[in-house]
Amino acid sequence: MSNAVDEWSTLFTAMVLQALPFLVLGVLLSAAVAVLVPLQVWRWILARRTVVAVPAAAMCGAVVPGCECTTVPIAGRLTERGVPFAAAMSFALASPALNPIVLLATAAAFAGQPSMVVARFVASFLTVLIVGAYLAALGVQPAPRRSTHDHDAEGSTPARVVAAARHDFTHTAGLVVLGAAVAATIRVALPDDLLERLGGSDVVAVLTMAVLAVVMALCSESDAFVAVSFVTFPPIAVLAFMVVGPIVDLRLLLMYRSTFGSRAAATIGALGFVGAIIAATVVGRVLL
Amino acid sequence: MLVLLGGAMIVVAATGDSLQYVREAMTLPLILAGAVVVMLGLAGLRGGGGHRHTPRSFALVGIAIAFLLVVRPGPLSVAAGVTYDPAVQSRVQQFFEIPREAVVGENASAADIEANALELHAGQLWYASQQLPDSFAGVAVRMLGQFDPNDGDPQLVRFRITCCAADALRLVTPLSGELDGLAEGDWIEVFGQWDGDTTTPGLDLASWHVVETPDHPYLTIRDA
The missing domain is CATH 2.40.50 (OB fold (Dihydrolipoamide Acetyltransferase, E2P))
Structure with a gap:
């Protein structure tokens, strides 16, 4: 029992500590988005037709190295600035799932299996497009922020940046802590031999790995190294683990909920989970 | 609370405690991010008044501070349930x-x-x-x-x-x-x-x- 408590403490502390610097970076960037970049620029770049905006935003995300804790606050501010929700979300999902650092890490983890890197890229890109397209088609909108701050508009530019960053940080930091606590609890509670017991059929394996990705809530930069260690699982399930994780996990769901409201978060979560599994299965069948 | 959290991040990174949880490359980012959090906290204190509503979830940050400064768990041990082939x-x-x-x-x-x-x-x-x-x-x-x-x-x-x-x-x-x-x-x-x-x-x-x-x-x- 005391072992479990020790392990929980270490995992929890590690996940919080790992996330905080990236969250800080995210709220600074999102504050800059909110305050420094004039509205017209965003309108001009992204507020065009959604058919163009979703793939364009996904491409933008793919070249900008951002991790989950960084991009969700940015997407929140982008939406606030009038960028279509579907496009802002495509950017937020693509950046952690597709950026070059993640692909390099995947290549390093799967040395000698370049097809895994290609499969990850293609399947993740497909997932982002699926989620973006559905969000656009369904016309999903985030809940209006209860606290559209009057004081955001007051004072000097640096003061407004600080106020916006402070607002975003206090609204997400607690959720990062909660996400870490839940993920650590599930990690400790999972029986050791769960993987061996479930590693049987492809369907069960893919679903297991998808659920594991959600509960483990790893950063996209490091998940490939964990994925590669699941040697008893078929490659297609390992791929599913890496495609689902950056799109939807416990910590992300909490952040989606606080940034966009429960309904939008549930939609993104469901679309992301199902979309990622379908994309990983199809791409995995073809490429692996 | 922000000042405390930022302070805790700086202390943990500066004393090397952070190496029990994250890799060494995170030391500098932790210190910088900690400084930013302290700054955000101080700016909030100075600004004072107004309608400053922090969400209830922010209280959870207190737990994180307690783990970083008081509980200070050790590194993973052999008993950890991380089982791999x-x-x-x-x-x-x-x-x-x-x-x-x-x-x-x-x-x-x-x-x-x-x-x-x-x-x-x-x-x-x-x-x-x-x-x-x-x-x-x-x-x-x-x-x-x-x-x-x-x-x-x-x-x-x-x-x-x-x-x-x-x-x-x-x-x-x-x-x-x-x-x-x-x-x-x-x-x-x-x-x-x-x-x-x-x-x-x-x-x-x-x-x-x-x-x-x-x-x-x-x-x-x-x-x-």
Whole structure:
């Protein structure tokens, strides 16, 4: 029992500590988005037709190295600035799932299996497009922020940046802590031999790995190294683990909920989970 | 609270405590991010008044502060439920050169082995057992890790992290030899020679010492 408590403490502390610097970076960037970049620029770049905006935003995300804790606050501010929700979300999902650092890490983890890197890229890109397209088609909108701050508009530019960053940080930091606590609890509670017991059929394996990705809530930069260690699982399930994780996990769901409201978060979560599994299965069948 | 959180991040990074949770490359980002959080906190205090509504969830940050400054959990231990196939070792295999003095011969004395040992980790041991089986016999090896009694098949455990302890891979090296008086999780430095196994290479022990928990408890991606 005391072992479990020790392990929980270490995992929890590690996940919080790992996330905080990236969250800080995210709220600074999102504050800059909110305050420094004039509205017209965003309108001009992204507020065009959604058919163009979703793939364009996904491409933008793919070249900008951002991790989950960084991009969700940015997407929140982008939406606030009038960028279509579907496009802002495509950017937020693509950046952690597709950026070059993640692909390099995947290549390093799967040395000698370049097809895994290609499969990850293609399947993740497909997932982002699926989620973006559905969000656009369904016309999903985030809940209006209860606290559209009057004081955001007051004072000097640096003061407004600080106020916006402070607002975003206090609204997400607690959720990062909660996400870490839940993920650590599930990690400790999972029986050791769960993987061996479930590693049987492809369907069960893919679903297991998808659920594991959600509960483990790893950063996209490091998940490939964990994925590669699941040697008893078929490659297609390992791929599913890496495609689902950056799109939807416990910590992300909490952040989606606080940034966009429960309904939008549930939609993104469901679309992301199902979309990622379908994309990983199809791409995995073809490429692996 | 923001000031406390930022302060805790700086303290944990500056004292090296953070190495028990995240990789060393995070030290500077932690200090910088901590400074930003302190600044955000101070700006809030100075601004004062107004309608400053922090959400209820922000109170959870207090728990994180308590863990960083008061609970200060230790690094992952062998009892951690992170279970992986021994084949994980093949993922961290790494090339290395065998210096001439480490080749002490298969009948070398314990003192000889200790004096000339080459420090390796489980990934390097795996590499050598696969790629250099002929030249690797008779090489004196030193390894560092935690003792795991493992129900009578004792082994040395070391974790390799990518970003943080949550993504740790468990690397194991079977140990053969007398290992009395050790408790699960004790940090030990072991000296010996490769046992000839190529699937899960282990060490035939010549000697071992209990050591303090090292400053860098985890191997990182740069090591392995």
